[in-house]
Structures are given as C-alpha cells and as structure tokens.
Amino acid sequence: MSKHIAIDSIAQLHRNLGLGKPLHPLISVFKQSELHVTAEVGTEVDLNLYIIALKDCANCQFGYGHNIYDFEEGMLAFMAPGQTFRVDKMELSADDVGWSIAFHPRLLKGMDLALTISRFSFFQYDISEALHCSQREIDILGEIATNIASETHQNMDRHTKKVLNANLELLLSYCTRFYDRQFMLRSPQNRELIDRFDAFLNQYYNDGTMLEYGIPSVQICGKELGLSPYYLSDLLKQETGKSALDHIHLFLIDRAKRQMLGTKDSITKIASDLGFEYPQHFSKLFKAKMGISPRQYRTTH
Template sequence: MQLPPTRIKSISEFHRLADLPKPEHPLITVIDLETLKRPLEEGTFSRVFDFYSIALKKNFHLKMQYGQQPHDFEEGILHFMSPGQVLTVSIDNSLPHNPSGWMIFFHPDFLWNTSLAKTIKQYDYFGYAANEALHLSDKEETILTGIAKNISQEYHGNIDGFSQPVIIAQLELLFTYADRFYQRQFVTRKVSSHALLSRLEEVLDHYFQSGALATQGLPTVSFIAKSLHVSPNYLSGLLKAQTGQNTQQLLHDKLIALAKEKLSTTQLPVGDIAYALGFEHLASFSKLFKTKTSLTPLAFRKSFQ
C-alpha cells in the first residue's frame, strides 16, 4: 500500500534526506545529479516540496507521475514544480540507475523584494501536467545547462549582497528560454497536440449533448482540463498556439453553433433555447449571439424562413 505523501519543508531537509552536504544557502540550492550516489529504496512513494523545483534529469529509468500523467527522464526533459505539488516515483532496482543532469530548488522566500516574486506565477509550465514537460533538443539543453552552471557558480561562490539579484536574473533568463522552447514544442509536437484537441472535441460534444448545459451551464475550464488530464493554463496555451483561441472563446463558438442549429431546425421559442443552452436570462443569450453573429437570434431565424 502506498503511503501518504511525505512533505519536505526546507531545502536543508532535502539535503539531509539525500545525504548531501549542508546547502550553502538556506533558500536555494543547485544539485549535480551525479552526486546522488545513495541507493534508492525500492517501491512507490510520493513527495511534496514546499519550494520550487527545476530539474533536468537524464538516465533515471524511473516511473514518475506528476499531476495526472506518467513519464520518464531517459532523454533531456525539463521538469518544473511549484510548492505544494505532488511527485510520485516508482523505483525498480533491477533497472540501471545512473542519473545525470541537475536540479535547482528555491524557496518562495528567496524571491522576496524581487521582480520574480510578482512574475513567477505567469510561467504556465509550473502547472503543466507531466506529459507536457519540456522536451529539449541538444542545443536547447546546452543553453539551459549553461544558465544552470552560472547559477551554480554564483551559489558556490562567496554569498554577498549581489548574489540574490544575479541569481534572480539568471532564473528569469532560464524562464524566458523555457517560454521560447515550449512554444516550439507546441508547434513541433503536432501529433500529441492534435490527439489532445480530438479528445477535447469528444469531451465537449458529450457535455453539450448530455443536457448538462441546462442544469450546470457551460463547463468550466478547470472541468475540461481535468477531463483531459492537463492543467487549465496548459490547455489555454495549446489552444492559443493551435487555434488562436482560448478555451472560453472555443466554448462560446460551440455554444453559438448549437444555438444556430436549434434556431434553424426547430420552432422552439428563443427563450426556451436560451434556457436549454444554460442561460438564465434571454438578454444574456441575445447579447452573446449578436456579438458573435451580428444578428439577433430572431433575425437569424427569419433568415431561414
């Protein structure tokens, strides 16, 4: 039976559990994964960190699950986690385990009085489902590893009044490159993206045809994302990259398409159609319909008579 997640509250606690020397700064650390020599305990366990994690892990040969989806770290994959998220790992010691790569941990307190304290939540990949971790090319991996080495040199140097702003600047540079590489991934990984969009259509078609609109209204972005096992931010990012729309715009377009069908193929009163589509007030339905079509619902119906 899998035990409840173990919460690791500080970077010092992680160093102690991993048999690493004490961190040189209480709020940030950079770890070379080749230094993690302690044999891993076989089994499945979960961890919750109270700090941010950025990791480039290779040759782990472990089954890992972050969010809803499993993935591995045999190739160059960059993985981001926010405080409070759960990482589950299954270890089979019959498999080779020669990890390489690096990890950067930093506590939210390290960001106090910096620009990153306000902007870090804009980086959507800290909430991405694990099957959409960032897959790096060799060139991209070299760029990000170079930034990690700069942070490591600053971390292992003499900590002074310039250390924090220098490290913050390097983290922001890393995040900017990650943004660029994620956009590249949206474009190049069309097969998985198209598969997700197909599943999205299935989820929405089922919801719209089930009668749930009348009782529950439009599905929330969170509901749709959960049904697809991705984060709301990832779903919106994918849609924007592939279709130019966000999730809300897509929902409204499907709603108007269904409204057009009912207006043109039935004699139901417009008020009944509005109610069936989840609107409490006819005026709200009419306003959205006219915004999308430049016609009122009645004018649209008359165009078919």
C-alpha cells in the same frame, strides 16, 4: 501504508535527497548523480517549492496523480508549490548527468519574477507533458543552471537576489521558447486533439452530459483528452491563438446563434439549454464576444 511528508524548505529537501547543507537558504542546484534519497519507496511528498528538473536517467520513475512515469533522456519537468508526487523507483549512478534547480517562493519576493512567474504555465503541466529537449537546448539550459550554481557559491550581497532572479527568468524564457518549438513540431497531432476537443463539446451537449455537470470546464475537457488544463490551453493558443476557455465560449456562442436563428426559443431558454444558471450571464458573454446583445443579433439576422 505509504508515508506522507511535506517539504517546505531547501534544507528539508536536501535532507530528504541525501545532500549536504545548502549553500543558499532559498535556492539550490544539484546534480542527479549526487542524490541519495532517504525517503522510503512509495512515500508521497507535498512539495512547497518550485522545481526545474532535467532528467537523464532511464531508471527513474515518479508517481504523479494516479500514474507512473519514466523519465526519458533530455526531459525537462517542472513542479510548483502545492503539488504532490510519489517516488516509486530511484536507481542512480555516477554516470547520470541530469540536474535540478529548487527554489523557495520567498526568493522571488519583491522581484519582477514574483509577478510574472504565473505566466510560465508549464509549472502546472502534468509530468507526462514534460519538455523534450534537443542537445543544443540542454546545453543552453545547462549553462544557465551552472551560472545559478556559481552564484550560490558566492558570498551573499545586495546583488545576489537580483542576479539569481535574472538567471531564473532567463532560463524560464528559454523554456517557453523551447515549448513553442515542441508545440510546432507536434502540430499534426495537436490538430487531431483540437478535432477531438470539438467532438467532445458537441457530444457533451448532445448526450445530455451538460444537464448533470453544467457548462463544460477546461478541467473537464482536459481530463477527457488526457491533458492538464494548462497544457490544453497553451496548445490551443499555439494552434489557434485562443485559450481553452475562449474555445469553449466560442462553441457556446456558435451553438446559441444556431438556436436563435433556427428556433423561436426565448433567450432565457437558450441560456438554460447551454447550461447558464442566469440568462444575464449568457447575455453578458454573448455581448462580450459578438459586440451586440442576443436580442439584437436575432433581430438583425
């Protein structure tokens, strides 16, 4: 039976990774080559820290959900508090050059980043959706990581927290830019995913799946496409300017318009056919997207 542990602090993380006492209680920067993992293979870990990890290790495998992933050279992965991972294999050498930044949510308390970190949605991506960095991007991020590490070696003063948060925000802003670059490079594949998304929504209603599960959620659509909900939404924003939820809503509106103009079905029946439990919820969504009510739309078209 596999073991299960929770890591709630930087000190706990250091103990489980075989690192020395942390220089700062709320943040740590460490090299991949310094790790001496003490947890048994197969141990499941509940993580209550933020992790940013540049992995450059061909022999590292992590379990995430029901899948196992190999970290490739130059892959940057993110984890947020409340996520669980499983270490399945760890063979490290002094030649490994990856690094990780771990920080506790309390480091952000009272700072602007506490309010904005939720915008960095890649913390919710699946490990398989990691950022593939170019050497130039690795160098840029590595310089910021070095600045953070240098700050943890200083005696703490009233500026420490602000400096650490500023560097973290800068690093995350660069990661957002680099993810945008990755989305653009993958645009042809992304268009295929959008086509699959549209096909799935049509099938969802045409084969009666809606009758069992109701209006399709972003989670359901992401699972069908093999993507995390946040990655799917960010991909769609990059390609279409609209989120996954917007995409679903527009699909519902388009389907409703066809039914309103092509049949004499009541608004209540149309709402029910789309999966709305209450017709007023459908009417509210329709008016928000179209600027007029369903009845007004029907009478003016």
